[in-house]
Amino acid sequence: MKETSTGNLNTELMSPCPLDAYLKEHSDEFLNMDIAQLLDQLYQSKSITKAELARRASISEVYLHQVFSGRRKPSRDRLLCLCVGLGVDLDEAQTLLKRAGYAQMYAKFKRDTIIMYGIVHKFELSEINDKLFLENEKTLL
Numbered sequence: 001m002k003e004t005s006t007g008n009l010n011t012e013l014m015s016p017c018p019l020d021a022y023l024k025e026h027s028d029e030f031l032n033m034d035i036a037q038l039l040d041q042l043y044q045s046k047s048i049t050k051a052e053l054a055r056r057a058s059i060s061e062v063y064l065h066q067v068f069s070g071r072r073k074p075s076r077d078r079l080l081c082l083c084v085g086l087g088v089d090l091d092e093a094q095t096l097l098k099r100a101g102y103a104q105m106y107a108k109f110k111r112d113t114i115i116m117y118g119i120v121h122k123f124e125l126s127e128i129n130d131k132l133f134l135e136n137e138k139t140l141l
Contacts, residue, residue, distance in 0.1 A: 004026065009026065012026075034070060035067075035073060035074070035079070035096070035099060035100045036067060036068055036069065036070040038095075038096055038099055038100075039067065039068060039082065039086075039096070040068060042086055042088055042092060042096075043068070043086065046086055046087065048086070048087075050064055050065070050068070053082070053085045053086060054085075055085075056084065056085035056086075056124070056125065057078075057081040057082045057084065057085030057086075057125065058081060058085075058125050058126075058141055059078065059081060059082070059085075064082075067082070073100070074100075076097065076100075076102040076103070077140045077141070079096055079097060079100055079102065080093070080097075080115055080140055081125055081140050081141065082096075083096060083119060084118065084119060084123070084124070084125045084128060084140075085125065087122060088119070089119070089120075090105075090116060090119050090120050093105070093119050110135060110137060111132060111135075111137040111138060114128065114131050114132055114135060114137060115128060115132075115140070118131070125140065125141075128140065129141060
C-alpha cells in the first residue's frame with residue numbers, strides 16, 4: 001500500500017469526515033515504533049557497548065537500561081545526548097526527535113544550530129556543552 005503524505009493526512013483530518021472513520025482508514029499509517037525500539041536499532045548498527053554509550057552520553061548505565069527497556073522516556077535533551085553518544089548523523093537525530101514526539105532541531109535557533117553542528121562534525125558531548133555554555137545557551141546536561 002502506498003504511504004499517504006503528511007500533507008494529505010492533514011487535509012483529510014480537517015475535512016468533515018468522522019474521526020473514527022479517519023482513524024480506522026489510516027490505522028496502518030500511524031507511527032507505532034517506540035523510542036526504545038528506534039534507539040535499539042541504531043545501537044545495534046554501532047560497534048559500541050552500552051557502558052561506553054552511557055559514558056559518551058553522560059548518563060548513568062541504570063538510566064540507559066531503563067530507556068532501552070522502555071521503562072523511561074528520555075527528555076529531548078537526554079535524547080540528544082544519546083544521539084551524540086551513538087554518533088548518529090543529523091538525519092537519524094532528527095528522526096529520533098520526531099518519533100519521540102519532540103521538536104526537531106531548527107537551524108534558526110542558536111542552541112539547536114550549535115547542537116546540529118556538533119552532531120554533524122562528531123563532537124563529543126563535552127565539546128558541545130562547552131560551546132553552548134560559551135554562547136550563553138542552556139547546556140544539554
